[in-house]
Amino acid sequence: MLRPGERCAFPTPQATSSPQLPCMRPEGRRAGRRWKAASRKSLRSRTSPLGRRAFIGVHLGRGPPVGSAAAPSPEDAMFVSCLLSVSLALSAGAAPGMPPDTQAPTPSHTLWLVQALYPGQDALLQRTEEGIAALIPQDVQAEQLIGRGALAMHLKGQGGDLRCVSGEARCREPLEAYLESLGLERVVLVQVGQDDAGYRFRAVSVRPGTGARGQAETANPAFEKALAGVLVKFLSLNATVVAETTPAGATVFIDGVKVGSTPFTTEVLPGEHTFRFELASHLPKEETRVMSSRQQVKLDATLEKVPARLVVKAQPEGAEIRVDGQPVGTTAVDQGIQPGTRRVSLTLDGYEPHEVTAEIAPGGTYTLEHALTPTSMQSFKLAMRRRKEATMARQSYLEASFEMQRLTGTSLASQPLSTSEELESLRTRDVRAPGSRNLRGVGVEYGRYGQFFGVMLVGATYASTGDTWTLGIDVPPGVGGVGPDGVSSLDTRVQAVSLRALQPQLRYVLGPVSFAIQVGLEGRGLLVKERAGDAAIFKDGLYALDLHASGQATARIFVYEGLYASVAYQHSFTLLKKIAGTSNIRGGLGYAF
Structure with a gap:
């Protein structure tokens, strides 16, 4: 009740009209101190830290105390939200006070309040309230208050006991005691929203009389199933x-x-x-x-016993089975069927359709097992698929080949293996004849493949000239017997060796044919021997070393099991400018395993 000089900060309608009736909170310095002291005294008697935070937030107008021992859990936060929602609903409904010495009604009603879970989805609130009303059983509907409108109607003509809230009486949960005095046995806050999972509901239940709480959350693309899934946690709906x-x-x-x-x-x-x-x-x-x-x-x-039985097994897998034009399954069917004349057909893309007319006797079993015949194009595709699978299953290969090489340029910078000091700095310059500059030889290669990628692990090639190569010579100044007054060119026979390793490959398989592209580095060496015999100036010959970058395209045709024939084209470029690049054609046999 208001004392002289005090006024209500949060009045009820009765307190506004009559200063002799309770006030939610009197305003004034002395009255405010008495209000807070009574509230703190009531709070000290409470055992629940959550209830204490909720009470302070609702009745003293602020959030949880600064520096509190533990942050509220998600369940606590939803509980506080529930109490705040009830407080707002009560304020909007103008819940009256209860005159002194008035017996509070026995709590028997359940209050359902609905909130939007996400911003901008308020349109779901009315649908949710209607859905709750439709799901609640008839025998308990009279005890349910759904929405703030129902709460406002319930509060008309009722009084609530504010003695615990005002501090005149000591209660474990002041706000919950007030709710209980209004005849509310339970308060349920339902939050509804729509997201990628469909409709999502979260709900928390508070029983003011015992302080018991419960919570639930469900999500479902169907609105009714999602709502029923969350309500079943609080009501017996099944x-x-x-x-x-x-x-x-x-x-x-x-x-x-x-x-x-x-x-x-x-x-x-x-x-x-x-x-x-x-x-x-x-x-x-x-x-x-x-x-x-x-x-x-x-x-x-x-259940009616089937008068006849149909058993169909079709190959290959995936064949569609039809009875009288209606699909009944794929690959295999075992089911009941009415007796009589039936058309049973098997179809699959790429295969010749198969149809039979079946005379099915009452109580009998008709069995059909058939493998469809592929069309000519399908047969070709199936054969290519099988050959491809067999080819790709072989992951290693060893190959021997015959090679034709040609220098793409004339440069060939070789030097003597051993000679006099005067000729030590002598170098060959180029290949003057013949113009073709061809070499012939053999090679060997070993590698491994994955499904699409592989690596050539190691490979080597030996080649030699079949004709005489004439090499031009750079003669050091002051050397007699050679140069302008002597030898300025040599007639030679050339032998070449190349080594390559760890060259990555990209493979594509089409039936029995495998196509591969590989790139990498290889080392090349040439040994030059004069054809002059005993009159040779360089008895041990001349040599040249170079590093080449090469690329190769290969096609392999498998003829039987892992045996294949191959053809390849290779092109290389000199990096050290010692030996001209080469253009190679290679053919050979290999075995994959």
Whole structure:
């Protein structure tokens, strides 16, 4: 009650009209001190840290205390949100005070408040309230208050006990005691939103009388199923289904999920459900029912024994099976069928269709096993697929080849292996004849493949000239007997060796043919021997070393098992400018394993 000189900060309608009735909080310095002292005294008697934070936030107008020992959990935060929502609803509904010595009503109502889970989704609030009302069983609907409008109607003509809130009486939970005095047995806050998972519901329940709390969360693309999934945590909504069949032992499917066999008893959420019963040698039976909350339903299905049986097995896998033009399955079918004349057809893309006319006797079994014949194009595709799989299964190869090489330029800078000091700095300059500059030889190569990528591990080639090469010579100044007055060119025979390793490859397989591209570095060496015999100036010959960058394209055709024939083209470029680049054509045989 207001003392002289005080006024209400948060008045109820009665306090506004009469200063003798309770006030939610008196305003004034002395009154404010008495209000806070009474509130703190009440708070010290409370055992729940969460309730203490909620009470302070609601009644003293601020959030959790600064420097509190532990941050609130998500459950605590939702609980506080629930109490705040109730407080706002009570303020909007102008909950009146209760005159002194008035007996509080026995709590029997459940208050349902709905909030949007995400911003901008307020349109879901009314739909949720209507959905809650539709799901609540008839026998308890009179005890449910759904939404703030129902709360405002409930509060008309009722008084609430504010003695715990004002500090005149000591209570464990002041706000909860006030809610209980208004006849609210339980308060449930439901948050609704829509996101990528569909409709999402979160709910928290508070019982003012005991302080007991509960929470639940569900998500489902269907609004009704998501709402029922969260409400079932707080209300007994499940419908009871008793399924029996004649004969017994049928498999029971609910919404396409196998759940047991008859006789079978289970509970389902309210809403539409499809029940299916299957039993061998009997026709299946299906029934759709819309289940209400707490409804008890008995399903009694009589399954008809099939008069005949159809068994079909088709090859290859995936062949479609049709009976009288209607699809009944793929690859294999074993089901009941009405007797008489039936057209059974098997079809699959790339295969010749197969159709038979079946005379099915009552009580008999008709069996059809057939392998479809592929079309000519399909046969070619299947053969290519099998050869491709066999080719790609072989991951290592060893290959021997015959090679034709040609220098792409005339440069050949060789030097003597051993000679006099005067000729030590002598160098060959180029190949003057013949113009073709061809070499012939043999090579060997070993590598490994994955599905698309591989590596040539090691390879070597030996080649030599079949004709005489004339090499021009750079003669050092002052050397007699050679140069302008002596020898300025040499008639030689050339031998070449190349080594390569760890060259990456890219492979593509088409049936029995494998195409590969590889790149990498290789070392090249040439040994030059004069054809002058005993009159040779350089008895041990001349040599040249170089490093080349090369690229190669190869085609391999598998002829039997892992045996294949190959053809390749290679091109290289000199990096050290000692030996001209080469252009090679290679043919050989190899074995993959």
